[in-house]
Amino acid sequence: MPSDACSQQLSCEALKAPRFPILTFDDSQPDRPLGRGFRIDWLMPGESLVSILWKFACANALPGDALMRLMCPDADPLEGMIPLRSALDLNHLRRLLRLPVNVLRTSLLDRSPGDRYHATFRYCRQCAAHGYHSVLHQLAEEDRCAAHRLELRTRCPQCRRQSPFMINSSVIEAPFRCVWCRSHFCYGLLPVRSTTQAMRRQDRHCLQDRLLLRLGSDASGGSNG
Numbered sequence: 001m002p003s004d005a006c007s008q009q010l011s012c013e014a015l016k017a018p019r020f021p022i023l024t025f026d027d028s029q030p031d032r033p034l035g036r037g038f039r040i041d042w043l044m045p046g047e048s049l050v051s052i053l054w055k056f057a058c059a060n061a062l063p064g065d066a067l068m069r070l071m072c073p074d075a076d077p078l079e080g081m082i083p084l085r086s087a088l089d090l091n092h093l094r095r096l097l098r099l100p101v102n103v104l105r106t107s108l109l110d111r112s113p114g115d116r117y118h119a120t121f122r123y124c125r126q127c128a129a130h131g132y133h134s135v136l137h138q139l140a141e142e143d144r145c146a147a148h149r150l151e152l153r154t155r156c157p158q159c160r161r162q163s164p165f166m167i168n169s170s171v172i173e174a175p176f177r178c179v180w181c182r183s184h185f186c187y188g189l190l191p192v193r194s195t196t197q198a199m200r201r202q203d204r205h206c207l208q209d210r211l212l213l214r215l216g217s218d219a220s221g222g223s224n225g
């Protein structure tokens, strides 16, 4: 098995095992509905679009460039874009990912005045171990994870480089990994397979409370049971 395929498989195994046969994307059937096995309860409150796309690509066995072409047919898949509400068509995303618009709105950054965000990917090591990345991690003045109180990091634990907070084909193919060296952000293989089941209920509530504080009425989406 080629090393890329191998690392993709390991990443996918780290997420909750899908309860359906993984479908291979077929370019000859572009209208075939995707996301039929993608479930909203795989998502956590405030899950970022990057995190959602990692799960969606995994569940539908989609290579990064194929998902980029489906999502933004006019954009260069390698170049991609910053995941801002203004940069993406929410209705198109809703149809592709089959997620409610309010979940997608929360997953994207807003470029309103005073709403500052970090251009480098920031992560909580514990959240990465649970297969979760939050929009909160990208907001200015959020220095610790609301759930785990760990300091948010920007550098890869191996190569020490920073990854840009972008959506492009390289990023999609490196779920919860450094885009440069592919090392995992949680230091090695994921210790858990699921997302919502792995995160404690009180941690999910901490995230939801923080989202409400930071995003107000925009804070919704993901499983919070």
Ligand SMILES: [Zn+2]
Pocket: 124, 125, 126, 127, 128, 145, 146, 147, 148, 149, 150
């Ligand atoms: Zn965390």
Ligand SMILES: [Zn+2]
Pocket: 156, 157, 158, 159, 160, 161, 178, 179, 180, 181, 182, 183
């Ligand atoms: Zn690295």
